[in-house]
Amino acid sequence: MANVIVAFSKPEDAKNIRNILAKNGFSVASVCTSGAQAINSADELGSGIVVCGARFADMVYEELYDCLPPGVRMLLVASPGLWNGRAPEDVVCLGLPLKVHDLISTLEMMMESLVRRRRKQRLKPLERSREEQELIKQAKELLMDRNHMTEADAHRYLQKCSMDSGTNMVETAQMIMSLINR
Template identity: 45%
Template sequence: MFGIIIVFPNKDNAVQIQNMLMHQGLPVKEVCTTGAQALKAAETLDEGIVICGYKYNDMVYTELREYLSEAMEMVLIASADRWSSGHASGVLGLSMPFRAYDLVNTVNMLTVSMQKKRKKKRFVKKEREPKEQALIDQAKNLLMSRNNMTEEQAHKYLQKTSMDNQTTLIETAQMVLSIMSE
């Protein structure tokens, strides 16, 4: 689940930012005044964005960033003199005073970036167990020798049969081996 957490020691400031974002249709999960509250709220999210000020009653933004998961992005809203000392990695900054337009664009940019990362993660090729890969290779070799197929054709045959039968590639390889070995 995705959401936005806003953390400022002054609740009125946090509520103003919440209103700006919600007016644009962005999902604000929670408004917090301490880092501990923000961490608790972040535990309920798979990913999200923390929009925060420089310092809260119980910690500063660098500590909060350290305790947040990598799936959480952070936008620090602070005056220019706070930036002169640098900022923690994984933190995007927005100088005070800021325009609502800049904040909304920053949040939208981060949201798109997170969606791209999520998609990219889904398409990362998973390594098979050696036993499973050996089973698939054995089925392909049997198809190649008995049906005069190339390695590519045998693999495509296993994939298509797997999809048609709504089985995994491993189950299909096992079926091919049991049927053709008889």
């Protein structure tokens, strides 16, 4: 489950929201009373959700949103007049008076969205640098020359060794190069 940062200018509001979230099984990483504190907490966590009010002593929610790292989403809890039509596209807004059920269900929806996004990032193939691609190519050429393999066989051999040893293909290519070039 993703981390939640609670940020409201009034400490009692922040504590009340934290208590509601904790009672409903959410992991509240920090409680903040200023935008700067929320930004610092978000930078430390790298991903999660900021549940916040519209105004702080040092900034408004739009400035806070602009300073958040890419993996952090915002749930704005404020009067509709403060954000109506002006909130950034991917900021989720809940109007006051706040209903606990609405807060919990909205946060659960945002958590699911974060999990899907992380899964999608994880499944995206890794981009190899030119040096890494060259190293893999050299290892395949060495295997092809020494063991009379086709390029496809050499590639499959590298993949199998990589999976068997639990290392990535670049590390496996390095091992093969160091073993053969002794």
